[in-house]
Amino acid sequence: MSRAAALEMRNVVKEYPGFPPVRALDDVSVRIDHGELIAVVGPSGSGKSTLLNVMGTLDRPTRGVVSIDGNDTATLSDRQVAGVRARRIGFVFQQFFLLDGMSAIDNVANGLIYQGVGLKERRERSAETLKRVGLGHRLTHPPSHMSGGERQRVAVARALVHEPAFVLADEPTGNLDSKSTGAVMDLIAGLHEEGTTIAVITHDTKIATSLPRQVTVFDGLIESDSALQSSPT
Amino acid sequence: MTAAPPLRALGSRLRPSDVLRVGASGPRARKMRTALSALGVSIGIAAMVGVLGLSESSKSALLDEISALGTNLLTVESGVGIGGGDGAFPEEALAAINRIETVEVATAIHDVDASILKTEFVPTGQTRGLNVVAASRSLLETLNGSIAEGSWLNDATSTYPAVVLGSVAAERLGISTLTQPTYVYIGEQYVEVVGTLEEFPLSADLDRSAIMGQPAAEAFFESNPAPATIFARVENGTIDSNRELIPATADPENPEEVTVSRPSDALEAQAAADDALTTLFLGLGAVALLVGGIGIANVMVIAVIERRGEIGLRRALGATRAHIRRQFLTEAVILSALGGAVGVALGIGATYLYSSLQGWRVIIPSTAAAGGFLAALFIGAAAGLYPAMRAARLAPTEALRA
Numbered sequence: 001m002s003r004a005a006a007l008e009m010r011n012v013v014k015e016y017p018g019f020p021p022v023r024a025l026d027d028v029s030v031r032i033d034h035g036e037l038i039a040v041v042g043p044s045g046s047g048k049s050t051l052l053n054v055m056g057t058l059d060r061p062t063r064g065v066v067s068i069d070g071n072d073t074a075t076l077s078d079r080q081v082a083g084v085r086a087r088r089i090g091f092v093f094q095q096f097f098l099l100d101g102m103s104a105i106d107n108v109a110n111g112l113i114y115q116g117v118g119l120k121e122r123r124e125r126s127a128e129t130l131k132r133v134g135l136g137h138r139l140t141h142p143p144s145h146m147s148g149g150e151r152q153r154v155a156v157a158r159a160l161v162h163e164p165a166f167v168l169a170d171e172p173t174g175n176l177d178s179k180s181t182g183a184v185m186d187l188i189a190g191l192h193e194e195g196t197t198i199a200v201i202t203h204d205t206k207i208a209t210s211l212p213r214q215v216t217v218f219d220g221l222i223e224s225d226s227a228l229q230s231s232p233t
Numbered sequence: 234m235t236a237a238p239p240l241r242a243l244g245s246r247l248r249p250s251d252v253l254r255v256g257a258s259g260p261r262a263r264k265m266r267t268a269l270s271a272l273g274v275s276i277g278i279a280a281m282v283g284v285l286g287l288s289e290s291s292k293s294a295l296l297d298e299i300s301a302l303g304t305n306l307l308t309v310e311s312g313v314g315i316g317g318g319d320g321a322f323p324e325e326a327l328a329a330i331n332r333i334e335t336v337e338v339a340t341a342i343h344d345v346d347a348s349i350l351k352t353e354f355v356p357t358g359q360t361r362g363l364n365v366v367a368a369s370r371s372l373l374e375t376l377n378g379s380i381a382e383g384s385w386l387n388d389a390t391s392t393y394p395a396v397v398l399g400s401v402a403a404e405r406l407g408i409s410t411l412t413q414p415t416y417v418y419i420g421e422q423y424v425e426v427v428g429t430l431e432e433f434p435l436s437a438d439l440d441r442s443a444i445m446g447q448p449a450a451e452a453f454f455e456s457n458p459a460p461a462t463i464f465a466r467v468e469n470g471t472i473d474s475n476r477e478l479i480p481a482t483a484d485p486e487n488p489e490e491v492t493v494s495r496p497s498d499a500l501e502a503q504a505a506a507d508d509a510l511t512t513l514f515l516g517l518g519a520v521a522l523l524v525g526g527i528g529i530a531n532v533m534v535i536a537v538i539e540r541r542g543e544i545g546l547r548r549a550l551g552a553t554r555a556h557i558r559r560q561f562l563t564e565a566v567i568l569s570a571l572g573g574a575v576g577v578a579l580g581i582g583a584t585y586l587y588s589s590l591q592g593w594r595v596i597i598p599s600t601a602a603a604g605g606f607l608a609a610l611f612i613g614a615a616a617g618l619y620p621a622m623r624a625a626r627l628a629p630t631e632a633l634r635a
Binding site for chain 2: 053056058059078079080082083084085086087089091093095097099100101102110111113114115116118119158
């Protein structure tokens with residue numbers, strides 16, 4: 001048996017309470033192996049965001065199993081799940097969510113703070129990661145003085161700094177112009193080549209088709225998965 | 234194959250130093266708002282520390298004054314009696330009081346029927362509220378008075394037309410220095426001013442008087458041989474017995490017309506009144522502190538709403554609910570600690586400044602300062618509790634839906 005999947009979802013159902021309850025994910029199974037770069041596509045309201053939240057352990061499934069590195073997350077306490085996010089998952093958001101009051105390096109260092117890494121090591125590793133995303137010259141700049149593309153690269157660095165099992169990027173280019181979009185997607189492709197596992201959620205089919213694997217979500221169901229079509233199990 | 238470590242071993246943790254760092258990040262990023270929200274608490278703390286400092290300092294000044302004056306001084310005055318008495322002591326009253334065994338020393342002042350003017354050209358009526366009295370030489374010592382300039386009456390100046398001016402009298406007559414021979418116009422002649430006095434600790438009447446020797450008053454002016462007021466120093470512990478004894482001794486015919494008072498009582502009453510005022514201002518300070526705390530709670534509630542994105546992000550980065558709660562609680566305590574520190578500094582500064590200006594001994598109430606700072610911390614923690622709980626309760630998915 002090969003190494004466990006970076007992320008595996010089996011028969012995941014997510015319902016939001018109400019009358020009638022809203023079923024945002026309906027029996028979803030998907031497996032992401034280490035080193036994969038996949039696109040999760042689908043129109044708004046299709047359940048993409050719920051999928052991201054459940055994948056990223058920000059939300060718990062109503063039923064079904066979410067395993068990270070072969071470990072079922074359902075048995076973990078809230079504190080342990082937070083620990084999983086702190087060590088195993090990196091998030092990149094459409095709105096960047098950078099803190100304006102601090103420099104790029106300290107924003108990236110926030111990616112290590114909840115692992116209990118000391119300040120000096122946090123800053124050293126953050127500086128390295130910022131160099132890796134091509135921002136070695138912008139370490140002490142506040143994000144508010146940066147372009148959209150640069151900000152998203154800072155956010156990517158923050159998602160990478162703790163060397164997660166996989167990176168979840170939710171519409172990472174949604175707020176960017178086409179030039180910055182190209183730069184960020186080039187960066188993601190480069191990270192993929194270096195072996196980082198990345199799932200990019202997007203509604204942009206052009207971006208989706210440029211990635212090695214596409215998973216299409218519609219109405220809470222996986223409508224198609226290019227990995228399964230090319231090599232059905 | 235490399236086995237990944239089991240996930241349950243990987244708890245999320247935030248170092249205590251990072252709790253402080255994370256808690257400070259909000260106030261640091263919004264300096265203006267930090268300053269304004271800390272202001273309320275600092276005003277409250279400054280008021281409380283300042284009031285306590287000033288009241289301590291002023292009370293110590295008062296107590297100094299009381300002990301300088303001595304609590305064994307009695308003032309004996311003769312009022313106008315209901316029975317139609319003449320409102321004056323018998324001439325022998327002073328000698329009689331001096332014969333009481335427990336009276337250490339007694340001295341009297343006599344009214345002199347003459348007005349004091351700056352020059353002969355000033356109309357007679359314009360005395361500016363000043364009067365002329367005659368006294369024996371023991372007056373100054375008995376009242377713990379002191380000379381500002383020149384000298385007190387001596388054997389020679391007591392018998393010649395010469396006066397010593399009370400502090401207010403000197404000021405109203407425009408006499409600021411005695412380097413040149415200085416005269417005032419009393420009755421119908423010029424009289425030399427041989428000295429000026431400092432304020433008496435508690436005889437404001439004498440501050441407005443020109444004091445001459447009793448022999449001179451009798452020789453050159455119309456002086457009432459009966460004492461107007463008698464001051465008596467009594468042995469400690471005999472205040473009450475003397476209060477009963479003196480009226481009948483001073484004026485055996487009309488003892489009910491004699492009033493005996495203790496000037497230090499007035500100072501003690503003043504100290505008590507100050508205490509009441511201090512309590513009032515402390516209450517006002519406490520109200521300001523409370524309002525400051527509510528202000529911090531308000532700012533924190535707004536911060537939690539505004540920073541939903543940050544809260545969601547931190548949860549995504551691995552923060553637990555407890556970490557978020559700690560962050561916002563720390564932030565509130567930082568705001569109030571800033572306010573408290575500034576308030577303590579302001580309160581001490583105000584105490585120092587005002588006490589020095591008043592010439593009081595500066596007493597910084599260290600317990601009040603420490604207590605004020607602790608109160609600020611407590612207020613901050615209380616104010617931050619509800620906003621911090623709200624922030625912690627926020628679900629990460631909801632917080633990220635900005």
